[in-house]
Amino acid sequence: VDLQNGLSEFSVSQRRQVHGWNEFVADNTEPVWKKYLDQFKNPLILLLLASALVSVLTKEYEDAVSIAVAVLIVVTVA
Numbered sequence: 360v361d362l363q364n365g366l367s368e369f370s371v372s373q374r375r376q377v378h379g380w381n382e383f384v385a386d387n388t389e390p391v392w393k394k395y396l397d398q399f400k401n402p403l404i405l406l407l408l409a410s411a412l413v414s415v416l417t418k419e420y421e422d423a424v425s426i427a428v429a430v431l432i433v434v435t436v437a
Contacts (some may be wrong), residue, residue, distance in 0.1 A: 396435040 407430050414423035
């Protein structure tokens with residue numbers, strides 16, 4: 360490789376024939392909303408949601424909201 364001019368066109372075409380183009384193939388077969396909902400299958404998330412429900416039933420609304428917000432943050436970030 361010439362440090363001043365880089366690869367020649369011939370060398371580039373040869374390398375592309377051997378190795379292909381320098382591209383990634385996007386594999387987005389699963390929609391984003393499905394990936395988001397799949398996060399709620401995590402047992403720890405389910406436990407936290409159950410805790411939020413118990414907090415609502417015991418009229419501890421501040422705790423329920425805090426737990427629900429924490430779950431939404433974790434699920435959104437993950």
